[in-house]
Amino acid sequence: MIKVGDKLPEVSFSQLTKEGVLNPTTSQIFANKKVVLFAVPGAFTPTCSAAHLPGYITLADQIKAKGVDTIICTAVNDAFVMNAWGKSQNAEAITFLADGGAAFHKAIGLTMDTADFGGVRSQRYAMIVDNGVVTTLNVEAPKSFEVSNAETVLAVL
Structure with missing residues (x-):
């Protein structure tokens, strides 16, 4: 499993934009940026839709005020599902990246079956990444939602 101090592996994601589906790579996304990345087991699922994503939407301005780009x-959903979920949650401040084949999550060792x-889905976690290097990693225990929420990440920042 990836750990603090590790560089993110080079993989491609899928992202639905106004220009169509793009496939940004890890280096394109994280180079020279401070990023908060959080993962959910699935779009439109109960905890993800009722608590995890809404917390980041609510605290987005405060998180970005701490120097987060x-x-x-x-x-592990497709770009169309991730885009639809973001729109349904009015999550304009959040970037949605699909890992449809779980390549990223397999590479960092954070999948679950x-x-x-x-x-195969992603485990629930949050990380802070500075220029492609993990500086904080909070992985949830199975069926928990305590350390990957927006409030915890904001406190670390």
């Missing part, structure tokens, strides 16, 4: 939400519920 970008707040990113990722999940939910079997028939949805297959």
Whole structure:
């Protein structure tokens, strides 16, 4: 599993934009930026929609005021689902990156197998990344939501 001090692996994500589906790479996303990245097991799922994402939406201005360039939400979903979820939550301050094949989450060792519920998904976590290097990593215990929320990340910043 990735740890504090590690550089993020080079992978591509999918992102639906006005120009269509783009495939930004890790280096394009994180180079020379301070980024808060949080991951959810799935878009439109209960805890993710009721608490995890809304916390980041509410605190986005305060998080960015601490020197954060970008707040990113990722999940093992496709770009269309991630875009629709962001729109449904009025999450203009958040960048949504899809990891449809779980390449990123496999590379950092933060997947879980939910079997028939949805297959391979991301674990729930939040990290602070400075110029591609992980400076904070908060991984949730299974079925928990205590350390990856926006309030905890804001306190660390």
